[in-house]
Amino acid sequence: FLLLSLSTLILLIADILGYKPKPTLSADNTTLPVGGSVTLTCSVNPSSSSSGWIYFWYRDNILLNFSSSDGQLSVSQEGLYKCKGKRGNPAYYTDASQEVQINKTTSAVVTVQPDWPTLYSGEMITLSCEIQGGDTEWEYEWRTTSSHKPSNQSELRVDSTSPSNTGHYKCRGRSKRAQDHITEWSFPLNLTVSHNKPRPVLTVSPSWLSPGASVTLNCEVEHPSAGWSFYWYKAVPDLSEKSSSYELLPDGSGTAQDSYIIHGQTHTAGYVCRAGRGDPEYHTDHSQPKKDMTYPTVSHMNFLCAILLLYFSPGSF
Numbered sequence: 001f002l003l004l005s006l007s008t009l010i011l012l013i014a015d016i017l018g019y020k021p022k023p024t025l026s027a028d029n030t031t032l033p034v035g036g037s038v039t040l041t042c043s044v045n046p047s048s049s050s051s052g053w054i055y056f057w058y059r060d061n062i063l064l065n066f067s068s069s070d071g072q073l074s075v076s077q078e079g080l081y082k083c084k085g086k087r088g089n090p091a092y093y094t095d096a097s098q099e100v101q102i103n104k105t106t107s108a109v110v111t112v113q114p115d116w117p118t119l120y121s122g123e124m125i126t127l128s129c130e131i132q133g134g135d136t137e138w139e140y141e142w143r144t145t146s147s148h149k150p151s152n153q154s155e156l157r158v159d160s161t162s163p164s165n166t167g168h169y170k171c172r173g174r175s176k177r178a179q180d181h182i183t184e185w186s187f188p189l190n191l192t193v194s195h196n197k198p199r200p201v202l203t204v205s206p207s208w209l210s211p212g213a214s215v216t217l218n219c220e221v222e223h224p225s226a227g228w229s230f231y232w233y234k235a236v237p238d239l240s241e242k243s244s245s246y247e248l249l250p251d252g253s254g255t256a257q258d259s260y261i262i263h264g265q266t267h268t269a270g271y272v273c274r275a276g277r278g279d280p281e282y283h284t285d286h287s288q289p290k291k292d293m294t295y296p297t298v299s300h301m302n303f304l305c306a307i308l309l310l311y312f313s314p315g316s317f
Contacts (some may be wrong), residue, residue: 021045021085022096023084023096024044026041027081031181040057040072041072056086058096080101084096101178108186110186113125114227116277118192118194120197121160121161122161123282126156130154142156142169144169147165147167148165148167165193170186171185198275200274202272211265212265214263221275228277229277230258232249268291271291272288
Protein backbone atom coordinates (compact mmCIF):
# COMPACT_ATOMS: atom_id res chain seq x y z
CA PHE A 1 0.00 0.00 0.00
CA LEU A 2 2.91 2.33 0.83
CA LEU A 3 4.26 1.77 -2.68
CA LEU A 4 1.20 3.41 -4.23
CA SER A 5 1.72 6.88 -5.61
CA LEU A 6 -0.14 9.72 -4.01
CA SER A 7 -2.22 10.30 -7.13
CA THR A 8 -3.27 6.65 -7.27
CA LEU A 9 -4.10 6.73 -3.58
CA ILE A 10 -6.31 9.76 -4.13
CA LEU A 11 -8.16 7.97 -6.90
CA LEU A 12 -8.63 4.84 -4.80
CA ILE A 13 -10.06 6.83 -1.94
CA ALA A 14 -12.29 8.77 -4.37
CA ASP A 15 -13.49 5.50 -5.88
CA ILE A 16 -14.28 4.07 -2.43
CA LEU A 17 -16.26 7.19 -1.60
CA GLY A 18 -18.14 6.97 -4.93
CA TYR A 19 -16.45 10.02 -6.38
CA LYS A 20 -14.82 10.10 -9.80
CA PRO A 21 -12.76 12.98 -11.11
CA LYS A 22 -14.34 15.01 -13.90
CA PRO A 23 -12.01 16.35 -16.57
CA THR A 24 -12.12 19.99 -17.61
CA LEU A 25 -12.58 20.61 -21.32
CA SER A 26 -11.62 23.93 -22.92
CA ALA A 27 -11.26 25.25 -26.47
CA ASP A 28 -8.97 27.95 -27.81
CA ASN A 29 -11.91 29.12 -29.94
CA THR A 30 -15.51 27.99 -30.15
CA THR A 31 -15.90 29.05 -33.79
CA LEU A 32 -14.07 27.27 -36.58
CA PRO A 33 -12.18 29.65 -38.87
CA VAL A 34 -12.81 29.23 -42.58
CA GLY A 35 -10.77 26.21 -43.70
CA GLY A 36 -9.14 25.91 -40.27
CA SER A 37 -9.43 24.12 -36.94
CA VAL A 38 -9.60 24.72 -33.19
CA THR A 39 -7.78 22.92 -30.39
CA LEU A 40 -9.58 21.22 -27.50
CA THR A 41 -7.74 20.59 -24.23
CA CYS A 42 -8.87 17.96 -21.71
CA SER A 43 -7.26 17.82 -18.24
CA VAL A 44 -7.96 15.93 -15.01
CA ASN A 45 -7.97 17.81 -11.72
CA PRO A 46 -6.28 17.92 -9.34
CA SER A 47 -3.09 18.49 -11.28
CA SER A 48 -1.21 16.16 -8.94
CA SER A 49 -3.16 13.28 -10.47
CA SER A 50 -2.75 14.37 -14.08
CA SER A 51 -0.07 11.91 -15.12
CA GLY A 52 -0.61 8.69 -17.03
CA TRP A 53 -3.99 9.56 -18.46
CA ILE A 54 -5.20 8.59 -21.89
CA TYR A 55 -7.99 10.82 -23.18
CA PHE A 56 -10.97 9.77 -25.26
CA TRP A 57 -13.11 12.15 -27.24
CA TYR A 58 -16.80 12.32 -28.16
CA ARG A 59 -18.62 14.41 -30.73
CA ASP A 60 -22.41 14.54 -30.43
CA ASN A 61 -22.18 11.57 -27.97
CA ILE A 62 -20.34 9.40 -30.51
CA LEU A 63 -16.90 8.07 -29.51
CA LEU A 64 -14.24 9.27 -31.93
CA ASN A 65 -11.63 6.90 -33.26
CA PHE A 66 -8.86 8.86 -31.58
CA SER A 67 -7.17 9.04 -28.19
CA SER A 68 -4.33 11.19 -26.91
CA SER A 69 -1.98 11.28 -23.97
CA ASP A 70 -1.34 15.02 -24.08
CA GLY A 71 -5.02 15.89 -23.63
CA GLN A 72 -5.30 17.84 -26.87
CA LEU A 73 -7.41 17.36 -29.98
CA SER A 74 -7.49 19.46 -33.15
CA VAL A 75 -10.98 19.52 -34.67
CA SER A 76 -12.28 20.94 -37.95
CA GLN A 77 -15.93 19.85 -37.67
CA GLU A 78 -18.70 21.54 -35.76
CA GLY A 79 -20.44 19.63 -32.99
CA LEU A 80 -20.86 19.11 -29.25
CA TYR A 81 -17.61 17.76 -27.79
CA LYS A 82 -16.71 16.12 -24.47
CA CYS A 83 -13.86 13.97 -23.18
CA LYS A 84 -13.05 11.22 -20.68
CA GLY A 85 -9.80 10.01 -19.18
CA LYS A 86 -8.57 6.54 -18.28
CA ARG A 87 -5.41 5.01 -16.87
CA GLY A 88 -4.08 1.89 -15.23
CA ASN A 89 -4.67 -1.80 -15.77
CA PRO A 90 -7.40 -2.63 -15.15
CA ALA A 91 -8.50 0.68 -16.63
CA TYR A 92 -9.89 3.37 -14.40
CA TYR A 93 -12.25 5.85 -16.11
CA THR A 94 -13.17 9.37 -15.12
CA ASP A 95 -16.59 10.87 -15.56
CA ALA A 96 -17.25 12.75 -18.78
CA SER A 97 -16.24 16.38 -18.94
CA GLN A 98 -18.66 19.21 -19.50
CA GLU A 99 -19.68 19.68 -23.14
CA VAL A 100 -18.25 22.37 -25.41
CA GLN A 101 -20.10 23.45 -28.55
CA ILE A 102 -17.91 24.12 -31.58
CA ASN A 103 -19.59 26.09 -34.36
CA LYS A 104 -18.54 26.41 -37.96
CA THR A 105 -17.96 29.86 -39.33
CA THR A 106 -21.12 31.07 -40.96
CA SER A 107 -20.68 33.38 -43.91
CA ALA A 108 -22.45 36.65 -44.50
CA VAL A 109 -23.30 37.91 -47.99
CA VAL A 110 -24.56 41.35 -49.02
CA THR A 111 -27.08 41.35 -51.87
CA VAL A 112 -28.91 44.20 -53.59
CA GLN A 113 -32.30 44.19 -55.25
CA PRO A 114 -32.84 45.12 -57.97
CA ASP A 115 -29.36 44.00 -59.01
CA TRP A 116 -28.49 46.33 -61.90
CA PRO A 117 -25.01 47.27 -63.15
CA THR A 118 -25.64 50.99 -62.69
CA LEU A 119 -28.16 52.75 -60.49
CA TYR A 120 -29.52 56.23 -61.09
CA SER A 121 -30.53 58.94 -58.66
CA GLY A 122 -34.10 58.41 -57.54
CA GLU A 123 -34.25 54.62 -57.91
CA MET A 124 -35.32 52.47 -54.96
CA ILE A 125 -33.10 49.59 -53.79
CA THR A 126 -32.88 47.16 -50.88
CA LEU A 127 -29.58 45.87 -49.48
CA SER A 128 -29.81 42.59 -47.54
CA CYS A 129 -27.38 40.84 -45.21
CA GLU A 130 -27.85 37.12 -45.76
CA ILE A 131 -26.21 34.71 -43.31
CA GLN A 132 -25.81 31.20 -44.63
CA GLY A 133 -26.09 28.36 -42.15
CA GLY A 134 -26.17 28.27 -38.38
CA ASP A 135 -28.43 30.17 -36.04
CA THR A 136 -31.37 31.98 -37.59
CA GLU A 137 -31.57 34.62 -34.84
CA TRP A 138 -28.96 37.27 -35.59
CA GLU A 139 -28.01 40.79 -34.72
CA TYR A 140 -26.57 42.64 -37.70
CA GLU A 141 -23.71 45.05 -38.13
CA TRP A 142 -22.99 47.06 -41.26
CA ARG A 143 -19.98 48.99 -42.51
CA THR A 144 -19.92 51.27 -45.52
CA THR A 145 -17.63 53.80 -47.17
CA SER A 146 -20.64 55.82 -48.32
CA SER A 147 -22.10 58.72 -46.37
CA HIS A 148 -25.20 56.62 -45.71
CA LYS A 149 -25.55 55.61 -42.05
CA PRO A 150 -26.74 51.98 -42.01
CA SER A 151 -29.01 50.46 -39.38
CA ASN A 152 -28.57 47.24 -37.41
CA GLN A 153 -31.32 45.46 -39.32
CA SER A 154 -30.90 42.68 -41.86
CA GLU A 155 -32.13 45.00 -44.64
CA LEU A 156 -31.23 48.52 -45.68
CA ARG A 157 -33.93 50.11 -47.82
CA VAL A 158 -33.14 53.25 -49.80
CA ASP A 159 -36.34 54.75 -51.21
CA SER A 160 -34.57 57.31 -53.39
CA THR A 161 -30.91 56.73 -54.16
CA SER A 162 -28.40 59.53 -54.68
CA PRO A 163 -24.65 59.68 -55.39
CA SER A 164 -24.10 59.84 -51.61
CA ASN A 165 -25.10 56.16 -51.51
CA THR A 166 -22.13 55.24 -53.70
CA GLY A 167 -19.61 53.09 -51.83
CA HIS A 168 -18.72 49.66 -50.49
CA TYR A 169 -21.13 47.83 -48.17
CA LYS A 170 -20.35 44.82 -45.97
CA CYS A 171 -22.04 43.15 -43.02
CA ARG A 172 -21.68 40.49 -40.38
CA GLY A 173 -23.93 38.80 -37.83
CA ARG A 174 -23.76 38.01 -34.14
CA SER A 175 -25.82 35.16 -32.72
CA LYS A 176 -28.42 36.29 -30.20
CA ARG A 177 -28.03 32.99 -28.32
CA ALA A 178 -24.22 32.99 -28.17
CA GLN A 179 -22.69 36.45 -28.24
CA ASP A 180 -19.22 35.06 -28.96
CA HIS A 181 -20.53 33.45 -32.18
CA ILE A 182 -19.81 36.09 -34.82
CA THR A 183 -19.63 35.57 -38.56
CA GLU A 184 -16.78 36.83 -40.68
CA TRP A 185 -17.33 40.14 -42.48
CA SER A 186 -18.90 39.61 -45.88
CA PHE A 187 -17.08 40.51 -49.05
CA PRO A 188 -17.85 44.16 -49.81
CA LEU A 189 -20.54 44.94 -52.35
CA ASN A 190 -19.74 47.95 -54.52
CA LEU A 191 -22.69 50.26 -55.16
CA THR A 192 -22.51 53.01 -57.78
CA VAL A 193 -25.25 55.61 -58.15
CA SER A 194 -25.06 57.88 -61.19
CA HIS A 195 -26.21 61.47 -60.89
CA ASN A 196 -27.08 61.74 -64.59
CA LYS A 197 -30.48 60.57 -65.72
CA PRO A 198 -30.10 58.28 -68.74
CA ARG A 199 -31.47 59.37 -72.11
CA PRO A 200 -32.14 56.65 -74.68
CA VAL A 201 -31.21 57.00 -78.33
CA LEU A 202 -33.98 56.41 -80.89
CA THR A 203 -33.20 55.20 -84.40
CA VAL A 204 -35.65 54.87 -87.29
CA SER A 205 -35.19 52.43 -90.15
CA PRO A 206 -35.47 52.86 -92.97
CA SER A 207 -35.01 56.60 -92.71
CA TRP A 208 -36.69 57.00 -96.13
CA LEU A 209 -39.64 54.86 -97.12
CA SER A 210 -42.42 54.71 -99.65
CA PRO A 211 -45.99 55.39 -98.57
CA GLY A 212 -47.69 52.40 -96.94
CA ALA A 213 -44.42 50.72 -95.97
CA SER A 214 -43.47 49.71 -92.44
CA VAL A 215 -40.99 51.57 -90.25
CA THR A 216 -39.09 50.10 -87.30
CA LEU A 217 -38.20 52.15 -84.24
CA ASN A 218 -35.31 51.06 -82.01
CA CYS A 219 -34.75 52.48 -78.53
CA GLU A 220 -31.23 52.02 -77.17
CA VAL A 221 -30.54 52.65 -73.49
CA GLU A 222 -27.50 52.00 -71.30
CA HIS A 223 -27.24 48.39 -70.09
CA PRO A 224 -30.09 47.12 -72.28
CA SER A 225 -30.48 43.90 -70.27
CA ALA A 226 -30.96 45.71 -66.98
CA GLY A 227 -34.71 45.35 -66.61
CA TRP A 228 -35.87 48.10 -68.93
CA SER A 229 -39.35 48.34 -70.46
CA PHE A 230 -39.97 50.70 -73.35
CA TYR A 231 -42.53 53.38 -74.14
CA TRP A 232 -43.21 54.63 -77.68
CA TYR A 233 -44.64 58.01 -78.65
CA LYS A 234 -45.55 60.06 -81.68
CA ALA A 235 -44.36 63.66 -81.51
CA VAL A 236 -47.28 66.02 -82.14
CA PRO A 237 -46.13 69.58 -82.99
CA ASP A 238 -47.69 72.39 -80.99
CA LEU A 239 -47.22 75.47 -83.18
CA SER A 240 -48.49 77.88 -80.56
CA GLU A 241 -45.91 76.70 -78.04
CA LYS A 242 -43.21 76.02 -80.67
CA SER A 243 -42.78 72.58 -79.11
CA SER A 244 -44.19 69.07 -79.34
CA SER A 245 -46.40 66.94 -77.14
CA TYR A 246 -46.07 63.17 -77.04
CA GLU A 247 -48.90 60.86 -77.98
CA LEU A 248 -48.54 57.23 -76.86
CA LEU A 249 -48.58 54.86 -79.81
CA PRO A 250 -51.02 51.89 -79.82
CA ASP A 251 -49.71 49.10 -77.55
CA GLY A 252 -46.64 51.25 -76.95
CA SER A 253 -46.70 51.22 -73.15
CA GLY A 254 -44.07 49.19 -71.30
CA THR A 255 -43.03 46.78 -74.04
CA ALA A 256 -40.36 44.24 -73.22
CA GLN A 257 -38.81 44.58 -76.68
CA ASP A 258 -36.60 47.55 -77.51
CA SER A 259 -38.12 47.80 -81.00
CA TYR A 260 -41.53 48.87 -82.29
CA ILE A 261 -42.93 48.45 -85.83
CA ILE A 262 -45.34 50.93 -87.41
CA HIS A 263 -47.26 49.54 -90.38
CA GLY A 264 -48.71 51.48 -93.30
CA GLN A 265 -46.84 54.73 -92.80
CA THR A 266 -48.26 57.34 -95.21
CA HIS A 267 -46.59 60.59 -94.21
CA THR A 268 -43.54 62.00 -92.50
CA ALA A 269 -43.78 61.85 -88.70
CA GLY A 270 -41.61 62.29 -85.61
CA TYR A 271 -41.20 59.69 -82.88
CA VAL A 272 -39.86 59.55 -79.32
CA CYS A 273 -39.13 56.76 -76.84
CA ARG A 274 -38.21 56.39 -73.19
CA ALA A 275 -37.58 53.47 -70.82
CA GLY A 276 -38.65 52.54 -67.31
CA ARG A 277 -37.82 49.89 -64.71
CA GLY A 278 -38.36 48.97 -61.07
CA ASP A 279 -41.31 49.17 -58.69
CA PRO A 280 -42.18 51.99 -58.27
CA GLU A 281 -41.10 52.56 -61.84
CA TYR A 282 -38.18 54.83 -62.58
CA HIS A 283 -38.21 56.54 -66.00
CA THR A 284 -35.43 57.79 -68.22
CA ASP A 285 -35.64 61.08 -70.06
CA HIS A 286 -37.36 61.08 -73.44
CA SER A 287 -35.13 60.48 -76.44
CA GLN A 288 -34.55 63.19 -78.98
CA PRO A 289 -37.35 63.12 -81.61
CA LYS A 290 -36.57 61.26 -84.82
CA LYS A 291 -38.42 61.57 -88.12
CA ASP A 292 -39.03 59.09 -90.86
CA MET A 293 -39.17 60.69 -94.30
CA THR A 294 -41.84 59.40 -96.68
CA TYR A 295 -41.25 59.52 -100.43
CA PRO A 296 -43.87 61.53 -102.40
CA THR A 297 -46.63 59.49 -104.01
CA VAL A 298 -46.95 59.12 -107.81
CA SER A 299 -49.76 61.67 -107.92
CA HIS A 300 -47.61 64.11 -105.96
CA MET A 301 -44.76 63.54 -108.42
CA ASN A 302 -47.05 64.08 -111.41
CA PHE A 303 -48.31 67.31 -109.91
CA LEU A 304 -44.78 68.55 -109.28
CA CYS A 305 -43.73 67.63 -112.81
CA ALA A 306 -46.71 69.50 -114.23
CA ILE A 307 -45.77 72.61 -112.24
CA LEU A 308 -42.18 72.42 -113.41
CA LEU A 309 -43.20 71.94 -117.05
CA LEU A 310 -45.55 74.87 -116.83
CA TYR A 311 -42.88 77.01 -115.22
CA PHE A 312 -40.20 76.26 -117.79
CA SER A 313 -42.43 76.13 -120.92
CA PRO A 314 -41.81 78.88 -123.54
CA GLY A 315 -44.23 81.70 -123.21
CA SER A 316 -45.22 80.78 -119.69
CA PHE A 317 -44.54 84.33 -118.58
